[in-house]
Amino acid sequence: MCIWKVAQEDRRCEFCSYYGECEAHEASPPVDVVGAIYCEAMGGIIARDVRDKTRERNVVWARYMVFWQLTKDGFSLTEVGDFMGFDHTTVLHGRNQIETMLEMPKMYPTEARIWEKFQKSIELCGKKFKTGGGSQ
Numbered sequence: 001m002c003i004w005k006v007a008q009e010d011r012r013c014e015f016c017s018y019y020g021e022c023e024a025h026e027a028s029p030p031v032d033v034v035g036a037i038y039c040e041a042m043g044g045i046i047a048r049d050v051r052d053k054t055r056e057r058n059v060v061w062a063r064y065m066v067f068w069q070l071t072k073d074g075f076s077l078t079e080v081g082d083f084m085g086f087d088h089t090t091v092l093h094g095r096n097q098i099e100t101m102l103e104m105p106k107m108y109p110t111e112a113r114i115w116e117k118f119q120k121s122i123e124l125c126g127k128k129f130k131t132g133g134g135s136q
Contacts, residue, residue: 028074031070031075031079031080031082031083032083034070034073034075035066035070035075035080035083035084037122038066038069038070038122039051039066041118041121041122042062042063042065042066042118042121044121045062045114045117045118045121046058046059046062046114048062050062050063050066050084051063051084051085053085058110058114060094061097061101061111061114062114062118063084063086063094064094064095064097064098065098065114065115065118066084067080067084067090067091067094067095067098068094068095068098068099069118069122070083071091071095076088077089077091077092077095098115101115102115
């Protein structure tokens with residue numbers, strides 16, 4: 001069974017089309033495949049590359065959101081850091097910042113709006129990672 005959420009029609013997801021039939025694979029997609037989808041989705045929201053080495057607030061928070069989503073999907077801090085070009089401790093800090101923002105969204109109104117757009121974006125593309133991946 002395919003691990004990607006695919007639209008209502010009976011068709012293969014892009015991952016399966018590239019790597020093989022849906023029924024033929026059970027392995028999770030690598031972090032670079034999933035991460036590229038998340039980075040593209042977030043880039044469409046903030047009109048910047050989240051992997052840029054910048055300290056601009058909107059880019060930093062967007063990057064943290066991608067960190068959080070990838071670690072939630074089961075990728076290790078090191079895998080996420082290597083893919084995004086940051087140290088694992090930066091990923092941990094970012095993930096913790098998002099946890100705080102999710103607990104108190106009224107304290108972070110701009111970030112909460114970006115978060116909602118990001119979640120909708122990755123759901124609408126029909127490719128939201130749903131079963132966990134990477135090494136634990």
